[in-house]
Amino acid sequence: MAELAAKNESPEVLFWVGCAGSFDDRYKKVTVAFVKILNKAGIKFAVLGTEESCTGDPARRAGNEFTFQMLAMSNIQVLNMYGVKKIVTACPHCFNTLKNEYPELGGHYEVVHHSEFLQGLINEDRVRVEGGETFKGRRITFHDSCYLGRANDVYEAPRKVLEALDADLVEMKRCRTKGLCCGAGGGQMFKEPEAGKKDVNIERVEEALGTGADTIAVACPFCMVMMTDGVKNKEKEDSVKVYDLAELIARAEGL
Amino acid sequence: MALIQQIIFIAALGTVAWLVVRRIRIISAIIRLGRAEDRNDQPAKRWAVMFRVALGQKKMFDRPLIGFLHFAVYAGFILINIEVLEITLDGLLGKHRLFAPFLGSFYPFLLGFFEFLAISVLLACTIFLIRRSILKVERLQPSRHREMSGWPQLDGKLILVFEIVLMIAILTMNAADSVLQDLGSEHYTRTGDFFFSQFLKPVFEGWNENSLIIYERFAWWLHILGIFVFAVYLTYSKHLHIVLAFPNTYFSRLIPKGKMHNMPEITNEVKMMLGLETSQTGEVAAVPERFGAKDVQDLSWKNLMDAYSCTECGRCTAACPANMTGKKLSPRKIMMDTRDRLEDVGKNMLANGGEFADDGKSLMGDYILNEEILACTSCNACVQECPVLINPLDIILQLRRYKIMDEAQAPGSWNMMFQNLDTNQAPWKFSPGDRFNWANELRQEQP
Known part of the structure; x- marks a missing residue:
């Protein structure tokens, strides 16, 4: 972003990478896949790089409003300084916070989740799902993330993106508004679960495995961790893979 | 005799009204203990939500069968109130079937419709009771959910028993009334048999006029006093939802579910810490x-x-x-x-x-x-x-x-x-300087 700003240019969209997308080894692959898709589609985009901070979502959900607002305010300063208009992010938690919670603090942007952005690119034919791996006949199930679905009513975009793969899309019984959480939201990602008889991600993975799908598609870095751990716990990591939407599209494009 | 009945009725109605109004005032005072929050924006949208969710019970139909049964009880409750109005006026004025002369042949049809509702309520409540007690629907069981043990569990069943008793009272009352009409009893206005209760008439076969009048009066009183007691009871019970569902849906959140409320008192503090302009000029922000x-x-x-x-x-x-x-x-x-x-x-x-x-x-x-x-x-x-x-x-x-x-x-x-x-x-514990390292892979790929 700084480089573009120095050249007095402005991007079509700012890609908000998020902490998982920047630091988590597994999710960095999603970041790279999404960037490759954007590059191939010829999208003029920018990232904040080291100027990006956590949106503050985990702090706010855990109850720490001070830390949330400190992070939010400094992010808003940076975003407003660059005159950012439109943001795309692969993280539903960042998406929710940027879209719904930053305006009250002075940050007004058009915020889209990468599932919506990808759907748009596919519809406009800027992304052609061809030239790479074929998913025809493969069974894929999509796990709704709470902060995309119930929190923001985005249910169809990720499904439309998956449909472009021409795969066999199977739904779990608890899907869309009834989708079951992966267990990581509300700050749970950063603490041990409370005492109980089962972990939430195991409950969800059992349901996903029950569909007979060989691929569990996710659209959230936290869901990615929880579902991957769940699959490992069930010792199915050889036969069932967990991928983000962007990774599936990138593979189908041969990127 | 009729006069005593009238006096007792007026006293009962007055007591109930007093108890219910008092309780409503207490509950609204308690609710107003809460923090102020503006929920009066977008009235058109709010009316639409209330219309759809409370009046139309949209979310109950997520489970169609239960939604249908619940709707039967709800419609029965609302529409039978028209009949309750007649009963109340009869009680106040010492009349019997006050509306019958005005409505003519429409009256038995209307009563038939109310009886249809009564039968639906009766059936639905019986099924609900079976679900609670015999089928043991998981979410309603105290053995699985500790908050349901004791009073909540009993409360749920009591309400259903209440409604079943009320409906049996109204149906048998009508049947006894019809038999009395057949006997040509003096005070019983000729309306003809009613659609459902006519099948209960054999129950009263062979009863003399006096016993029939006693039963009819008993059922009449049981029904109306039952409703009075219920009116007071519900203000102490979970059953208050039948009233509060309306304002509660009207004042519901219209913003995305994911949004958390901001804390402006913290915003001011954070702005000061970051050396930004605060919204309060000159004043010291009130510490909550x-x-x-x-x-x-x-x-x-x-x-x-x-x-x-x-x-x-x-x-x-x-x-x-x-x-x-x-x-x-x-x-x-x-x-x-x-x-x-x-x-x-x-x-x-x-x-x-x-x-x-x-x-x-x-x-x-x-x-x-x-x-x-x-x-x-x-x-x-x-x-x-x-x-x-x-x-x-x-x-x-x-x-x-x-x-x-x-x-x-x-x-x-x-x-x-x-x-x-x-x-x-x-x-996580990562250095902010490493935040852009994910791009290294891409940089290497590019010539």
């Missing part, structure tokens, strides 16, 4: 009494109305990922605890001349435990499920704010996360 919610007075009035609107159906709890995996959290319990606390606060205020005297207790700690609120994933499943748009998550998150910011009691790993966020702007 406490951050987040410790007790019911710290919650918004809408949270409190939510608590009184809850009918303890447990759809929230059945959908809660924490609850279904054995954690202590139950969104229904959050609402029931809030209501229990409100009732205790209300009693305290009544006993202390309208002022709340500190009883050393609070919602957080004495009613709801930290372990419960810590188990929440903020997934909004409970919010999504509620047929009357109650939001348990909103309460949970406000309690968390209190625990974390006011009491500074966070689990160790959360404190680590906060520390990481404060020092390196990421929830």
